[in-house]
Amino acid sequence: NFILTQPHSLSASPGETVTISCTRSSGSIASNYVQWYQQRPGSSPTPVIYEDHRRPSGVPDRFSGSIDTSSNSASLTISGLKPEDEADYYCQSYLATVHVVFGGGTKLTVL
Amino acid sequence: EVQLVQSGAEVKKPGATVKISCKVSGYTFSDYYMHWVQQAPGKGFDWMGYVDPEDGETIYAEKFQGRVTITADTSTGTAYMELSSLRSDDTAVYFCAGRSMSSTSLDYWGQGTMVTVSS
Numbered sequence: 082n083f084i085l086t087q088p089h090s091l092s093a094s095p096g097e098t099v100t101i102s103c104t105r106s107s108g109s110i111a112s113n114y115v116q117w118y119q120q121r122p123g124s125s126p127t128p129v130i131y132e133d134h135r136r137p138s139g140v141p142d143r144f145s146g147s148i149d150t151s152s153n154s155a156s157l158t159i160s161g162l163k164p165e166d167e168a169d170y171y172c173q174s175y176l177a178t179v180h181v182v183f184g185g186g187t188k189l190t191v192l
Numbered sequence: 193e194v195q196l197v198q199s200g201a202e203v204k205k206p207g208a209t210v211k212i213s214c215k216v217s218g219y220t221f222s223d224y225y226m227h228w229v230q231q232a233p234g235k236g237f238d239w240m241g242y243v244d245p246e247d248g249e250t251i252y253a254e255k256f257q258g259r260v261t262i263t264a265d266t267s268t269g270t271a272y273m274e275l276s277s278l279r280s281d282d283t284a285v286y287f288c289a290g291r292s293m294s295s296t297s298l299d300y301w302g303q304g305t306m307v308t309v310s311s
Contacts, residue, residue: 116297125287125304126237131297171237173298179251181227181239181298 083107085172085184092190097162101187103172104154113175115155117146120186121168129170130157159189167191194218196288196302203308209276212305214288216269219300222246224290226271227298228262232284242291243271278309 084106093099103115117130128137130146133155143163148155155174159166172184199213214226227242241252245264252260261274271288286305289298 114296118298125301126289126298127301128297128299131295137297137299173237175296180253181229181242183229183237183239186236 082176083182085174085182087170087172087184087187089185090188090190092192093162094192095162095164098158098160099162099189101157101159101170101172101189102152102154103156103184104152105174109150110148110153110155110174111150113178115146115148116173117144117155117157118171118173119166119168120171121165126171162191164191194290194300196290196300198286198288198302198305201306201308203310204278206279206309206311208278208309209274210278210307211272211274212286212288212307214271214273214302216271216290219290221264221269222266224292224299226262226264227289227291228260228273229287229289229298230282230284231287231304232281235284240273240275240286245271275307278307280309283307283309 086104114132118126119129120126129140129144133148134146143160145158169186171186195217197215202210222245225242228240230238240256243250243262243264259276264271288302290300291298
């Protein structure tokens with residue numbers, strides 16, 4: 082088994098760029114795709130990145146994803162921050178391609 | 193438009209069983225695995241398991257194994273999650289989420305069902 086570790090919280094100002102990390106504790110980050118979900122307060126989650134770096138239709142290109150095997154981590158980068166980007170963000174991957182593993186979530190505050 | 197509509201909030205006593213439904217519209221029910229995810233108040237997500245509606249095969253998380261049963265009724269396009277031997281730390285919002293068999297992400301989510309376990 083492995084865990085995905087995210088920073089508990091981040092804050093940035095409108096227009097800035099923020100990067101949320103997701104570090105895998107064991108096994109290669111590249112061995113299973115990473116997804117990212119946005120959950121606004123009181124709402125259900127929606128995917129913003131799948132297969133490490135792909136954006137679902139309708140997600141603005143301000144959202145980008147990547148993985149870094151040297152740090153064994155995935156990253157979600159949001160550029161040109163807007164107030165509506167304020168939300169909780171969760172990374173997600175798979176154990177043995179079947180079992181879903183979520184990161185603990187990062188609360189993003191747009192000041 | 194894809195919709196996953198879950199049943200309403202529940203209040204249960206410790207030791208009881210809860211069964212939540214998730215009715216799908218807008219996509220072919222059997223083309224998507226149906227996952228269930230727990231979110232305790234103010235906390236992150238705990239994956240519970242999923243069902244393949246095509247053949248009823250299930251996979252459960254170790255944490256919930258033995259207490260959770262996930263089923264799918266293809267005739268009505270509805271998935272169910274039953275959790276037994278409820279305890280206070282099962283108080284949470286439970287989400288259903290559909291994942292296409294050709295996708296890696298949980299593409300569509302229900303609105304969530306709040307379950308409160310209290311004596």
